[in-house]
Amino acid sequence: MSNDLDRHTIGHFLQSQGAEAWGVAANEPALPLAPDLPRALSILMRIDPGVLRGMRHGPTAEYRDEYRRLNRKLDDATASLTALLRERGYDAVAVPATGSEDDGPFSHKAAATSAGLGWIGKTALFVSLEFGPAVRLATVFTDLDLPPGDPISEGRCGVCHACADACPSGCGRDVQWRAGMPREQLFDASACRRQMSQFGDVEPQICGICIAACPLSHRD
Ligand code: B12
Numbered sequence: 394m395s396n397d398l399d400r401h402t403i404g405h406f407l408q409s410q411g412a413e414a415w416g417v418a419a420n421e422p423a424l425p426l427a428p429d430l431p432r433a434l435s436i437l438m439r440i441d442p443g444v445l446r447g448m449r450h451g452p453t454a455e456y457r458d459e460y461r462r463l464n465r466k467l468d469d470a471t472a473s474l475t476a477l478l479r480e481r482g483y484d485a486v487a488v489p490a491t492g493s494e495d496d497g498p499f500s501h502k503a504a505a506t507s508a509g510l511g512w513i514g515k516t517a518l519f520v521s522l523e524f525g526p527a528v529r530l531a532t533v534f535t536d537l538d539l540p541p542g543d544p545i546s547e548g549r550c551g552v553c554h555a556c557a558d559a560c561p562s563g564c565g566r567d568v569q570w571r572a573g574m575p576r577e578q579l580f581d582a583s584a585c586r587r588q589m590s591q592f593g594d595v596e597p598q599i600c601g602i603c604i605a606a607c608p609l610s611h612r613d
Contacts, residue, residue, distance in 0.1 A: 398481055400539055403434070406477060410470035413439045414523055416508030419541040420534065424507060426499045428486045430534040432541065435504040436470060438463050440527040440604065442612075448605035449559070457596045460529070464490040467531040474533050488532040501530035506572060509542030512549050516556040516565035516603040517580035520549070525609025526556070546572035559606030562588035 400417075407415050418424070418433040427433065444459045471487035478485035492498045502519040506512055511521040518526035548570035557565030562584040570579055589600045604610055 398478070398483070398537055403474075403537075403539065406474065407436060407470065410473055411438060411466050412436045412470060413528075414510060414521060416505070416510045416542045417539045418504045418507035418544070424499070424503045428499075428534045430484055430486060430536050432535050432537060432539055433504040433507065434474070434533045434535065434539070435501065435508040435510055436467065436474075436531045436533070437505070437510065437521055437524070437528045438467055438470075438530075439524045440529065440610075442527060442610060445527060445601070445605040445610055448601055450561075450602070451592050452595045452599050452601050454595060456601050457599060460596070460599055460601075463529040467529060471531045471533050478533075478535050478537060483535055483537045485533055485535045485537075488534070490529055490531045499532060501532050504532040505530055506546070507541075507544045509545050512545045512547065513570035513579070514548060514550050514556055514607065515554050515567050515570075515579070516560055516585075517570075517576060517582075518556065518603055518607070520607070520609060525607045525612065526604045527607070527610035544572070553608070555606045555608060556603040559602050560585075560588070561602065564588065565603070 414437040416435050420427050420431050420433050444455045467490040475485040475487045488499045505519050514520040520526045521528050554567045557567045564581045564584040568579050589598055
């Protein structure tokens with residue numbers, strides 16, 4: 394195996410692909426539904442904060458376009474990274490940016506908190522240290538031995554519950570997250586899904602009111 398890929402070269406490569414933050418999670422013990430590879434590279438791309446303005450009552454066409462743009466960009470970046478790793482003799486598996494619960498997908502949020510990039514907020518969104526919840530995520534698993542970050546295992550929203558207050562379906566339960574907590578204790582996914590079906594004229598399965606409501610989404 395060639396060992397010329399290190400944290401610096403991977404960071405540089407991901408930056409050239411448009412990633413705005415990234416980190417490494419140890420997949421030992423294995424994260425739920427994870428492939429059998431020892432490292433998860435968590436990749437973040439920021440949602441343009443300008444797009445979140447005007448989303449108090451629901452998604453806009455601009456948000457839908459941004460959602461599609463970032464999904465494409467994340468999937469291109471993870472495909473390129475996977476190709477690079479395989480070229481150099483490493484194993485690599487990319488988890489697509491989006492999908493459905495029925496696919497039994499690996500949770501990008503679990504890789505991101507385990508990599509120390511942020512925590513889970515009060516409507517179950519991943520909240521990045523730098524950009525708040527205004528990010529989309531993807532994950533690449535690999536056997537390249539990169540040093541993992543320090544996992545974050547508790548919510549840091551404090552007394553803020555702006556996201557839970559803003560959600561028209563009340564899907565957030567205003568509970569402080571801890572790693573391993575069942576999702577239902579934190580968040581009512583059926584209520585979220587029902588609410589999103591109201592916005593089918595923009596696109597089924599998008600909303601983003603909770604993202605726009607978080608004060609951390611609007612930092613410069
Ligand atoms: C199915 C799905 C949905 C479902 C279910 C929502 C849900 N929270 O599970 C529905 C249709 C309702 C939905 C809604 C939305 N979704 Co959605 N969705 C997904 C998808 C495809 C799978 C999620 C899933 O089922 N995971 C299984 C469950 C059990 O895990 P989870 O809730 O994702 O995360 C939990 C675990 O990771 C655990 N956890 C966290 N850290 C750790 C660490 C350890 C060690 C352990 C054991 C566990 C653990 O806590 C988390 C919260 O409960 C992901 C993409 C992906 N593959 O991750 C996008 C994803 C979660 N969705 C996303 C978004 C943005 C949305 C919406 C805003 C819609 C939109 N795009 O406008 C809403 C808001 C939902 C919300 N408030 O969380 C983003 C979240 C970005 C962020 N900042 O968090 C994701 C990651 C897509 C992406 N590529 O960025 N979604």
